[in-house]
Amino acid sequence: MRKNSGYWIGMFGTVAFLSPYFIMFFTFIVVPVLVAILLSFTYFNSIEFPTFIGLKNYVSLLTQDAVFMQYVLPNTLKFSLIVGPGGYLLSFLTAWLLAQIPHKPRTFLALIMYTPSMTAGVAMTVLWAIIFSGNASGYINSILLRLNLIVEPIQFLQSPDYLMNIMIVVSLWSSMGVGFLAMLSGILNINPEVYEAAYIDGIKNRFQEIIYITIPSMKPQMLFGAVMAVVGTFQAGAIGVALSGTNPTPQYAGQLMVNHIDDYGFIRYEMGYAAAISVLLLVIVYLFSRVAMKLFGEKS
Numbered sequence: 001m002r003k004n005s006g007y008w009i010g011m012f013g014t015v016a017f018l019s020p021y022f023i024m025f026f027t028f029i030v031v032p033v034l035v036a037i038l039l040s041f042t043y044f045n046s047i048e049f050p051t052f053i054g055l056k057n058y059v060s061l062l063t064q065d066a067v068f069m070q071y072v073l074p075n076t077l078k079f080s081l082i083v084g085p086g087g088y089l090l091s092f093l094t095a096w097l098l099a100q101i102p103h104k105p106r107t108f109l110a111l112i113m114y115t116p117s118m119t120a121g122v123a124m125t126v127l128w129a130i131i132f133s134g135n136a137s138g139y140i141n142s143i144l145l146r147l148n149l150i151v152e153p154i155q156f157l158q159s160p161d162y163l164m165n166i167m168i169v170v171s172l173w174s175s176m177g178v179g180f181l182a183m184l185s186g187i188l189n190i191n192p193e194v195y196e197a198a199y200i201d202g203i204k205n206r207f208q209e210i211i212y213i214t215i216p217s218m219k220p221q222m223l224f225g226a227v228m229a230v231v232g233t234f235q236a237g238a239i240g241v242a243l244s245g246t247n248p249t250p251q252y253a254g255q256l257m258v259n260h261i262d263d264y265g266f267i268r269y270e271m272g273y274a275a276a277i278s279v280l281l282l283v284i285v286y287l288f289s290r291v292a293m294k295l296f297g298e299k300s
Contacts, residue, residue, distance in 0.1 A: 033282065039275035046269050057276035068277075071252035072260045075164065076234070079256060080288075082168050084233040087175030091225060094176065095184040096210065110184060117177035125242040128170050132156040132243070157243050160253030167239050167254050177232065179225030186221030187214060219296050226292035234285045237262070257281045 040057055042050035061068055094113055098106045131139045134155040141153040156162045190213070195203075198213050215222060237258025241247045247263060249255050257277060265274030 036275045036278050036282075039272050040279045042272045042275075044270075044272040044275075046271050050272065053272070057273050058280075060273070061276055061280065067248075067252060067255070068260060072255050072257055075252070075255055076257045079164070079168065079171070079236070080230075080233045083171045083175065083236070084229050084288075086168075087172055087233070088179070088226060088229040090172060091176055091180035091229075092183050092222075095180055095187055096214065098184060099187040110181070113176040114181060116174040117180075125239075128166070129157065129243060132162075132166055134158060157245075158250050160251040163240060163244060163249060163254040166243060170239055170243070171233075171236060175229075175232075177228065179228040179232075182221045182224045182228075183218070186218030190214065190217045223292060223296035226296055227289050230288045230292060231285060234258075234281060234288070257284075 039050060041052060041054060043053050043056075044050040098110055098113075101109075133139075133141065134153055134157060136142060136145060136153050138153065138156075140156065141150070144150045145153070154162070156166060194213055194217065195209060198209065203209055203212060235258060237256045240249045240254025240256065241259055241262075244250055244254060247259055247267070249259065258281070261274045261277045261281070264270045264277065
């Protein structure tokens with residue numbers, strides 16, 4: 001009886017300990033996803049009760065929405081395929097370099113590297129908007145004018161020729177987020193004796209050390225960083241709108257899927273159509289996350 005009572009007390013304690021997580025996860029993740037999936041099959045203007053229309057939203061999105069197919073989807077793929085892997089590699093290389101220096105300067109530099117990801121909102125927008133300002137007082141325009149490389153200021157943030165490239169630069173600059181800290185922690189937790197044994201067994205340089213020791217020893221952190229990079233990249237959207245000051249962005253040059261969702265959901269109030277876009281975005285994120293799982297997940 002005591003053994004059974006102890007078992008049930010332990011089970012009750014485990015359930016009580018985990019229940020807040022499951023409640024929050026179900027409330028803020030599962031329910032919104034299920035509601036979005038259901039709304040994607042309806043016409044819903046946020047005032048009238050949703051009307052079931054089947055797959056019409058998805059058909060319209062993939063066959064009739066010229067802005068989505070011509071600008072939004074290509075922009076999103078281009079942005080994610082550059083910023084995602086680029087920011088991921090940058091995070092790993094920076095974490096590896098920081099791991100080679102003493103503790104105090106490493107902590108200070110890690111904080112500096114991580115700060116842009118914490119200020120990726122208003123502060124980031126103000127800073128980069130000043131740098132790429134379209135008048136003579138903007139830093140880039142001021143330098144170019146002084147060097148006589150241009151005769152009048154360039155409208156960087158309103159030009160479709162520059163906006164996407166600026167978004168990529170800003171996103172890479174602020175890519176040292178939680179994934180970067182996880183990688184740094186993973187590198188620092190590798191047993192130094194493993195490296196010593198590897199050099200005895202034939203490792204000859206730092207590159208081989210990274211390939212054969214560092215990366216295999218920190219696959220969980222690499223996986224976490226990859227998933228965070230995928231999710232963060234596809235969730236990005238406020239950058240283009242914040243820099244240009246308009247939604248949609250000028251000539252849709254910086255329009256991403258998140259911006260398209262905001263446009264239809266909170267400007268046009270076509271919630272059903274916006275839900276269909278969000279479900280498609282969720283599917284794309286899931287597919288890219290599966291690729292990351294294949295690359296860095298534990299082989300069974």
